[in-house]
Structure formats: C-alpha cells, structure tokens
Amino acid sequence: MSKSEKLFAQAQQLIPGGVNSPVRAFTGVGGVPLFIERANGAYLYDADDNAYIDYVGSWGPMVLGHNHPAIRNAVIEAATHGLSFGAPTAMEVDMARLVTELVPSMDMVRMVNSGTEATMSAIRLARGFTGRDKLIKFEGCYHGHADHLLVKAGSGALTLGQPNSPGVPADFAKHTLTCTYNDLSSVRAAFTQHPHEIACIIVEPVAGNMNCIPPEPAFLPGLRRLCDEFGALLIIDEVMTGFRVALGGAQEWYDVTPDLTCLGKIIGGGMPVGAFGGRRDIMMALAPTGPVYQAGTLSGNPIAMAAGYACLNELKQTGVYETLTGLTNQLAQGLLDAAKEHGIPLVVNNVGGMFGLFFTEAERVTCYADVTRCDVERFKRFFHLMLEQGVYLAPSAFEAGFMSLAHNEQDINDTVAAARRVFAKLT
C-alpha cells in the first residue's frame, strides 16, 4: 500500500470524502488522490516521493511556480512582525494601490479570504446598490459555493453531478437566472422577461470551471451593452483569470470594462485571499461608508497581503505574459500534434496561462452543452495514464489546466512525449 493510499484511508474516517474540497478526492476520475508532501517550481512531490510535472498549480494561484523565493521570503519576513492584528496596516494600502493600478476598472478594492467571499460580497453589493434581487449567471460557470450561485454551477458541482445542491432554499435559487455561455440572445431574453429586476450579470470572462471555454468576440462587449440598456451591473469574476490571462486580467485582454471585478487565487500568491472592487460610487455603498454590510476577521491579513504583493510585483516584470502564453501555446500545439499522429480527436482551448483538453469529434467547444458531449471516459483513462507518466493534470474533465512561469520547454517536451505514449494506448 502506498503512503497516499494509507493516508487517504485515514482521512476518509475523519474528513468527509477524505478531503477539504470535493474535486481533490478524484471523484471525477476515480482512484486514490495523491497526498502531496512538497512542491518546487513546476514539480509536485507526493508522500511516496514520486515527482510530477504539475498543471494544477493549486488550482491557479501558483503562476510563478511552487515555492517561489520572492513569495517565500516575503511571508517569512512578514511573519516575524506578527500574524494578524485585526487593525489596518500599511501593506493593505500598498496592496490596494497595486491592484487598482494593475486593474484600472477597479477604483477601490476590498480584501476578503477566498473567491467565494469575493463573489458573494460583490453580488450583495450589486443588489444593495441597484435595489434589485435577481442575477444572471451562465450554465457551467462556477463562482464559489454561496447559496444563490450553486445553480447550474461548474467545477466540483459539475463533476459530482450536483448542479443544484441540497441545502440551497428554492427561495434563494429562484432569484438566479441561468443563461447560455456565449449566447447573447439567452441574456436578452432574461432581461426582456425581467426588465427591472436584474441587479447584475456575473460571468467568468474565460470559463474555467467547465474545462476552458474562451468568450466569442461579441460576448463580453454584448453583456456590457445589455447591462447598460437595462440598468444592471456587470460583474466580471476574475478569480481564475485575474493575473493569469494578462496582467490586467481577461478584461484587459478582451477590452471590456466591468462595474465590479472579483479576484482570488493569484492575488494571494498561494495564501487564502480574495478581493472585489470596482467603480468608486458602488464601492462607497459598502460598510462603513455605506449601508451594504460586509466584513472579515482575517481580511487583509498581513501574511496573505505580503505573499500576494510579492507575487503581483513579480508578474509586473515585462515579458511575463508573453512567456506564459508562449509556453501554453507550445503545450497546446504539441498535444494536438501528438493526438493527430494517433488519430485521437482532440480540441484544445487556451488563453494566456490556462488551457483545456476536450476529447471530442467536434470542431470547437464553446458552451456547456458542447462540454457534456465530450468523451469523459476517455479523459479518465488519459488522466490516469498521464499520472503514471509523471504528469499531474486536473482530476476532472470539467477543470481548466494551468501553466506556470516555472515550466520550461523541457517540461513541455516531456509532457508531450508522455502524452504521445498515452495516446498510443488510448486508441
């Protein structure tokens, strides 16, 4: 029995499913999850000391690679001054200045502790500001596990086949209207039906929780126009895409200006951090300047701020996103070529440092319905065979993959060579 197997057996007695977040349990692919002992650069090392090239990157935050010295040193230095004060610090001002500089649509920002808190708070703010209750989200998009957002959600909610979780009152869910990603007519139909009731649209600007689906060129600008026409706010959820697709996020890449932005993952450099922010007039409606309540004992935590600040400063260096995108393109092309050699139908979507693999005969994959037509069984076999070859991909056909700046051409060539061996067995 491997150490991971032993640990998983113990964990299942003590923690539901043996994990503190569902997808980690390999529910999407079957088998025993690896217990990770340490990580460095592009590599993960499990409890049995096997090494893996990692394309999960802690589900997004580790864009610089694991155990990056700038972040590690910032955390150690901050820890020598105390772990939490529950009072304002200079670092929070520095962090707010940096984030609002990098994401110009954010006049003001508030820090929270997770992506879930960021989206939940942004939606409360949008509702409070507009005096409306309803919101629009898209099928297959995931915005954290707040009640009103667990409706036709992606990520683990998709993997587990529980788009509507028990425990979410129907009275909450009824305010959530679900439209089709990349389909503006479905959004117009929702607005036409409820012209004065919709507070906001929340959207993943590149969907990363139903695998990886980029927006069609007209989609995000179209959402902006519909929000303006019907007096709703546009919330762009950049928890995954922020500082990953481009330095200014997907909103910079696709040139669309939201009213509010949600951030998470990379903004904490690996520490638990989220943030939301946007137009000054809207943000001023938050307590204590305004009536919309939102708070957090550990929000703006000094260690988390130090980690995030160090991470963002590294990302500010020129050429970083060209490198990240170049590496991702190289991986995507390598995998496509290898699949073609073996007659395996494969679609690869990629933007900036994120990518998605789809085993499908289709030419393109543009919405949730397309994703559901992919060959999940083939993905499961592919996943396990790649793992045997030392490549750690997201353990679900419904999750995006993440490149880091610590990956190099050799890592990518090794990954493609592994995939070539695996494709030969998949036919």
Ligand code: PMP
């Ligand atoms: N929004 C998006 C787009 C996400 O991808 C996620 C998490 N994967 C969340 C929100 C929730 O973030 P967290 O898991 O930190 O609560």
